[in-house]
Amino acid sequence: MTKLSTNAIHGHEHSDEYGSHIPPIYTSVIYEYIDYELKLAKFIDRGNYLRYGREENPTTRALERVITKLEGTEDALAFNSGMSAISTTFIWYLRPGDKVVIPMELYSSTFVLLSNLSQKFGIKVEKVWPSAEDIVNAVDSKTSLIFVESMTNPTNRVIDLDYIFKHTDLSRVALVVDNTFTTPVILKPVKYGARLVIHSMTKYFGGHNDVVGGAVAGGKEDIMTLWDWRRVLGGILQPFEAYMILRGVKTLEVRFEKQSTNAKVIAEYLAEHPRIEDVMYPGLSKNPYHDIAKKLFEKPLYGGVLSIKIKGTYEDTLKFVSRLRIIKRCPSLGGTESMAVIPIKAPARFIEPEHRLKLGITENLVRLSIGLEDVNDLIEDLSQALS
Numbered sequence: 133m134t135k136l137s138t139n140a141i142h143g144h145e146h147s148d149e150y151g152s153h154i155p156p157i158y159t160s161v162i163y164e165y166i167d168y169e170l171k172l173a174k175f176i177d178r179g180n181y182l183r184y185g186r187e188e189n190p191t192t193r194a195l196e197r198v199i200t201k202l203e204g205t206e207d208a209l210a211f212n213s214g215m216s217a218i219s220t221t222f223i224w225y226l227r228p229g230d231k232v233v234i235p236m237e238l239y240s241s242t243f244v245l246l247s248n249l250s251q252k253f254g255i256k257v258e259k260v261w262p263s264a265e266d267i268v269n270a271v272d273s274k275t276s277l278i279f280v281e282s283m284t285n286p287t288n289r290v291i292d293l294d295y296i297f298k299h300t301d302l303s304r305v306a307l308v309v310d311n312t313f314t315t316p317v318i319l320k321p322v323k324y325g326a327r328l329v330i331h332s333m334t335k336y337f338g339g340h341n342d343v344v345g346g347a348v349a350g351g352k353e354d355i356m357t358l359w360d361w362r363r364v365l366g367g368i369l370q371p372f373e374a375y376m377i378l379r380g381v382k383t384l385e386v387r388f389e390k391q392s393t394n395a396k397v398i399a400e401y402l403a404e405h406p407r408i409e410d411v412m413y414p415g416l417s418k419n420p421y422h423d424i425a426k427k428l429f430e431k432p433l434y435g436g437v438l439s440i441k442i443k444g445t446y447e448d449t450l451k452f453v454s455r456l457r458i459i460k461r462c463p464s465l466g467g468t469e470s471m472a473v474i475p476i477k478a479p480a481r482f483i484e485p486e487h488r489l490k491l492g493i494t495e496n497l498v499r500l501s502i503g504l505e506d507v508n509d510l511i512e513d514l515s516q517a518l519s
């Protein structure tokens with residue numbers, strides 16, 4: 133079986149009459165019907181005809197073949213953002229009266245989306261402590277969906293998917309995993325019974341902070357149904373963006389490895405720093421989620437995101453962040469540039485205040501996404517900002 137980087141580079145399976153290996157950017161929105169009754173068009177794999185740019189695009193399809201191979205599923209769909217992938221999935225899958233179980237720590241926009249859907253369509257959303265045990269305990273006869281992030285945002289708690297897999301009837305309840313933080317380089321949620329795997333490709337897949345995209349990978353039948361919803365909701369990834377991600381994803385494994393090693397060196401440095409109260413990174417052996425991470429992750433890599441608590445007030449935290457020079461004050465993560473964000477102001481904005489308190493998402497918490505710069509330069513930058 134071919135390995136991840138080989139699939140990332142060759143998995144698009146593009147070939148044409150010129151022998152070009154790189155998939156071209158097909159800008160055409162229209163494709164000619166090949167019969168006189170305007171029914172049949174050219175066939176594209178997945179059993180669809182290539183007719184119109186909101187349904188299929190050959191460049192986007194090439195990327196979908198890569199995603200399919202990386203996640204080890206039967207098929208995949210590319211969307212114009214991570215949120216488009218998530219919202220299309222929820223709108224397809226959820227029905228009035230359903231219950232969704234989620235951890236109380238999730239990406240803010242996913243929270244807002246679920247809360248809006250629950251009010252409009254009578255869906256019950258139960259938020260529990262981000263542990264596999266609490267998630268499993270909350271599942272009842274009304275539960276149709278468990279939605280989790282493989283590593284929670286922003287405090288990097290690792291959810292034990294293996295425990296959920298062993299203690300839930302996943303033939304009745306769909307487990308959907310947002311694998312954005314861990315990527316298939318270290319985690320393949322389908323091994324633990326995930327029915328669908330979701331990505332914000334804006335992060336590690338694209339990898340260069342220059343393209344927004346999302347993906348859902350899963351079984352053939354599910355993806356075909358979801359394809360119909362993507363078609364009518366209009367969330368297909370456009371060809372230029374698909375090309376950018378096809379290019380970016382080729383280096384996913386080397387980028388993820390380097391970002392993870394950089395992050396670990398920085399986590400170890402900050403853990404010993406007198407002005408740091410806490411470092412939340414599962415790559416540290418003292419971290420309470422280290423053992424779960426070691427069990428689930430396929431390599432001893434823990435990603436490029438770590439969160440730290442500054443010893444001091446909110447004003448001190450602002451001062452620290454504003455003094456960073458190489459590390460940019462930006463949202464997002466997983467790209468080549470290192471970035472810092474204060475979670476209460478961005479990714480954790482909509483986590484309920486009492487939940488934030490329990491989770492340790494405090495005013496002095498800073499999330500760092502470590503990029504590909506020289507690690508010594510990054511340490512120097514952090515050191516001067518802390519001093």
Ligand SMILES: Cc1ncc(COP(=O)(O)O)c(C=O)c1O
Pocket residue numbers: 213214215216239241281285310312313331332333334344345346464
């Ligand atoms: C874990 C996670 N899932 C989904 C999303 C949404 O992705 P996008 O911004 O591509 O819509 C984000 C965005 O930060 C995220 O961090």
